[in-house]
Ligand SMILES: *Cc1c(COP(=O)(O)O)cnc(C)c1O
């Protein structure tokens with residue numbers, strides 16, 4: 001479309017265009033939304049629940065031929081996979097936080113400690129606002145902009161609020177973020193720095209989420225990233241799967257351990273692996289997928305162990321606040337995937353979460369938050385209980401940064417040895433040769 005044509009569009013035509021919905025190509029190679037339960041199809045728009053059965057809607061595509069070379073020539077962020085995401089071809093030109101392409105580190109020390117021969121850490125703590133949420137928010141922001149939303153919003157357990165507030169600031173779109181009022185102070189401040197519109201709700205995440213759904217229904221022009229634009233948001237998690245495969249040299253790992261809050265990330269990493277196989281970008285092979293929860297909020301793990309399909313909601317009580325979703329929207333799909341792939345869902349106590357944080361820090365020099373402590377702690381438990389095959393290549397995902405949950409380790413690490421500035425005083429610490 002040339003500029004001249006744009007200028008020649010009359011006011012009347014512009015109005016019609018606005019009413020006709022998003023511009024051509026607004027969602028890239030996405031063709032429609034499809035119900036995960038009954039496959040009912042809906043046009044691309046701010047829809048998230050199936051009008052037939054209330055099942056979750058997912059983005060469906062007609063993918064062109066995509067080559068490894070095209071992807072490798074792309075930017076060093078999630079937009080290298082833009083052909084596989086519901087975003088326009090010119091996505092790089094609209095201001096966003098450019099998340100992704102984080103490090104995949106071989107974890108030799110942690111592997112030795114746990115007896116795993118080939119272990120990797122996908123370190124998503126180095127994203128722009130220090131959690132994997134920047135990925136999903138970047139996709140949600142694109143949808144919000146294309147759908148002409150006036151407000152960019154979310155209910156959040158903390159990291160999402162940080163990511164939404166930062167992305168909104170960069171895109172110049174008003175943000176309003178909702179959090180439970182008992183959230184860690186660093187996570188509150190990490191949102192407040194980007195927006196004046198931080199709302200702390202007296203209640204847990206599930207209460208905040210319910211309020212957000214109500215507001216989304218009442219207010220016009222609000223894009224709640226994980227409510228009414230959730231289908232687009234969720235697709236952002238696929239990039240974790242794409243990156244793991246590309247960074248392993250275009251092959252799939254044998255086992256992956258993934259934290260579970262709503263369960264969205266786990267289901268999308270699985271979807272990403274399947275898409276790469278379908279597109280001929282990696283060879284097909286079995287990948288066992290494991291979910292990690294903290295015992296104080298482990299509805300999916302409880303259902304897994306009980307061998308049942310239904311998830312009974314719980315009231316969260318754990319230091320792993322970023323995973324504290326008592327009624328996980330994608331929990332049943334996590335169960336299906338972990339069972340079908342020969343994985344498992346496991347949970348650990350808060351003490352073991354802290355141990356997991358310390359273990360990763362002391363073996364690999366990576367400071368993770370409580371969610372990562374949960375994932376590393378579950379990895380350890382899966383080895384100890386024989387559920388994970390230590391001879392297979394394994395990836396563990398670190399989704400967030402420890403600086404946001406400092407309180408969790410404050411009582412666990414040794415305080416500094418305070419001394420007088422003399423060599424004798426130093427010797428007295430026992431730290432010398
Ligand atoms: C949100 C979050 C998760 C889990 O995400 P879901 O897709 O809701 O399961 C994991 N780790 C961190 C740090 C998070 O903020």
Ligand SMILES: [Zn+2]
Pocket residue numbers: 035036037038039040050051052053054055
């Ligand atoms: Zn349906």
